[in-house]
Amino acid sequence: MKPAPFEYARAGSIKEASELLARDDITARILAGGQSLGPMLNLRLAQPDLLVDITGIPDLVAAERDGDSLYLGACVSHANVEDGRIPDVTNGALAEVARGIAYRAVRNRGTIGGSLAHCDPAADWPCVLPALGARAVVQGANDKREVAVEELMQAPFEPGLEPGEILAGLRIPAMSPDARWGYYKYCRKTGEFAEAIAAVAWDPARGFARIVIGALDTLPIVLGDNERLFGDTPERKPFDTYRPEEADRMLTDAGVRDPLKRQVHMVALRRALEFASA
Amino acid sequence: MKKISLTVNGQSVTADIPARTQLADFLRDNQLLTGTHIGCEHGICGACTVMIDGAPARSCITYAVACEGAEVTTVEGLDDDPIAEELRRAFQEQHGLQCGYCTPGMMVTARDIVRRFPDADETRIRHELSGNLCRCTGYVGIVRAIRQVIEARRRNGASDGFTARSELGPVGSGHAAANAAEAVAKPAEAVKPVATKARKSAASGDKAASGPRPLNEMQRSLRISGPREQVWEQFEDIAALARCMPGAHVSEIDEAGRMIGVMRVKFGPISAAFDGEADNERVEDAYRGKLFGTGRDQRTGTRVTAEVDYALHEADGGGATDVAISVRYGLSGALAQFARGGLVEDFADRLAQQFAGNLERMLSGEQPATGDGDAGNAGNDVNAVSLVLGVLGARLRRFFNRLLGRG
Known part of the structure; x- marks a missing residue:
């Protein structure tokens, strides 16, 4: 199908974009790579009056090492990450995840910030970024704030952005050289919406451990402490003391009522853990 | 209309087009380059894959206005490309096409595979080709053709080494x-409120026939919390009930x-205002109804039907009421295409x-509290930002509490 008519504006600065997005007489949406919004526009699920293209804003395509973290502008594409055009601070995790997003033709336009701000629970970055302890840099016309990505996401498709605010970038903490990570995504067909996602990061040198269970019908479950999933030894060999019955109970609590679906999620989690332990 | 200038197959072109024009339609209808095919129009099938700034991209979910100043190469622009030439020969030899519909997209993707993966x-x-669907299911010949080219280039030492583009951001x-x-x-015109009279006539009539x-x-x-009798009384006042519904x-x-009115819903990029009517049939003494x-949403033309059975049961020794709800709903029109039932639930x-x-x-x-500080006058959109803080927040808190041993 063809999209309903819309106006298009290419913003030159965050301030300019912010002012257009803050208008309350029209429905304005941010356009980055458009790889999630484009289908919704073409199917006429979304019918905004105005698209504000933010990909020409120089600040949003930055990528730089900043002390103990990597700053990535929101409009860095999945392919940029896959191709190693950004500094690697995650022992290869970001590039490996990027490689598995949709298809190359989509990755060449889809952006990391767009994917996070779209808050699709079945997408890769909304599961991986919380696992890495990433923070979102949110900018409005006049002020700037930082928030943990799992706090930014408030519901499927609902980032906690006030009118006029833009997800400007991401701050991703650098992993220690001996840190481990694991990621497993289950799809019926390569590149389709995931049916289960598990992301694991373990960095004993920084005292950091995260597990994310995603591709649920609601936001990912972000576990910042592995006590319940891993017995009573969170500091030592956590993956060897994994307690599947706890994971099963958490999934049930999260509303995954179908035992088959729970099993698929648990297998994804186990495989991510195995990858991180290997 | 928007004026755009870009390079297509090496030629500078300028055109006036509506902002909503897909790059694929611009190429086909404006530039008459009909080699680019359109299949699903939502980024799945890959038939429309072209090269933008030298890298494959979907021309159906890329709008032409977003490609101002870009270099676009279609299958027509690959005539003199050496890899494409080898691929064309191999597709012929290995029977890599039947109806030919997917072939332009396959050529662009195949060329990308040959360049990026000289050892594939x-x-x-097959993994890299998974974003291009062949409706004849002729993948065996296509994969063989690509393999033949890769192996021949490896033998001839022709692999030219792939260098990723240095620019950051979408192609x-x-x-x-x-x-x-x-x-x-x-x-847009469609968002203007429609007269109550029109709403009434649209929504009246036989229940079963009036919606999906x-x-x-x-x-x-x-x-x-509250005794059943009190909650039941409240359920009689449907205007009050409606005020409780964001x-x-x-x-x-x-x-x-x-009731005649409107229900506004906002779900990410999707927003709708359903004009319509609702009935409340109560079975007195049985505490159910x-x-x-x-x-109907004017803007998207989506129609909705919902039936909600509710039954009130005493709980917590009479101090609280459990409301058992059974919802059946149907949608027809644009929004019915949103096939993610779990997210809707x-x-x-x-x-x-x-x-x-x-x-x-x-x-x-x-x-x-209806969300936007317009309390009591529930004319607010169901905006999840204000709405979910409580619910989702509670859910996350529950997990963290359990983790931290406070649950």
Whole structure:
């Protein structure tokens, strides 16, 4: 199908974009790579009056090492990450995840910030970024704030952005050289919406451990402490003391009522853990 | 109309096009380059894959206005490309096409595979090709053709080494100056409120015939603090009930007790305002009843039908009431294409929680909080930002509490 008519504006600065997005007489949406919004526009699920293209804003395509973290502008594409055009601070995790997003033709336009701000629970970055302890840099016309990505996401498709605010970038903490990570995504067909996602990061040198269970019908479950999933030894060999019955109970609590679906999620989690332990 | 300038197959072109023009339509209808095919138009099938700034991209979910100043290469532009030449020969030899519909997209993707993966085996080729669907299912010949080219180039030492583009950001973007000052977006006509009279006639008539069949079903239970008798009384006042529902606005209640009004819903990029009507049929003494509603969203032309059976049970020694709800709903029109039922249920859960919270507040004599500070006059969109904080926040807190041993 063809999209309903819309106006298009290419913003030159965050301030300019912010002012257009803050208008309350029209429905304005941010356009980055458009790889999630484009289908919704073409199917006429979304019918905004105005698209504000933010990909020409120089600040949003930055990528730089900043002390103990990597700053990535929101409009860095999945392919940029896959191709190693950004500094690697995650022992290869970001590039490996990027490689598995949709298809190359989509990755060449889809952006990391767009994917996070779209808050699709079945997408890769909304599961991986919380696992890495990433923070979102949110900018409005006049002020700037930082928030943990799992706090930014408030519901499927609902980032906690006030009118006029833009997800400007991401701050991703650098992993220690001996840190481990694991990621497993289950799809019926390569590149389709995931049916289960598990992301694991373990960095004993920084005292950091995260597990994310995603591709649920609601936001990912972000576990910042592995006590319940891993017995009573969170500091030592956590993956060897994994307690599947706890994971099963958490999934049930999260509303995954179908035992088959729970099993698929648990297998994804186990495989991510195995990858991180290997 | 927007004026755009870009390079197509090495030629500079300029055109005036509506902003909503897909790059694929611009190439086919404006540039008459009909080699680019259009299949699904939502980024799945790959038939429309072209090269933008030297890298493959979907021309159906890329708008031409977003490619200002970019370099676009279609299958027509690959005539003199050496890899494409080898691929064409191999596709012929290996029977890599039947009807030819997917072939232009296959050529672009195949060329990308040959360039990026000079050592690709069959598994790698199939993985990388997974974003291009062949409706004849002729993948065996296509994969063989790509393999043949890769192996021949390896033998001849012809692999030219892939270098990723150095620019950051989406391909096609970043070439042009800002034009935000030109933006003169006005609210679309369709969002203007329609007269109540028109709503009435649209929604009246035989219930079963007036809307899509309610084929989706979900059951939920809500606990509301307050004795059953009091909650039941409250359920009689449908205008008050509507005030508890985020996004609902009642404009009129007719003699038969039927509500006429609008239900506004915002779900990420999707927003709708369903004009319609709802009935509440109560079975007195049994503490149960049924709500029946139909509505239509003017902007998307989507129609909705919902039936809600509710039954009130005493709980917590009479101090609380469990409301068992069974919802059946149906959608037809654009929004019915949203095939993520689980997400819709999650959204409905959040609505139900907000409704229950508002109902409790009303039972205790407070105004329902409808989200945007417009309390009591529920003309607000169901905006999940304000709505979910409570529910989702609670869910996350529960997990963290359990983790930290406080649960």
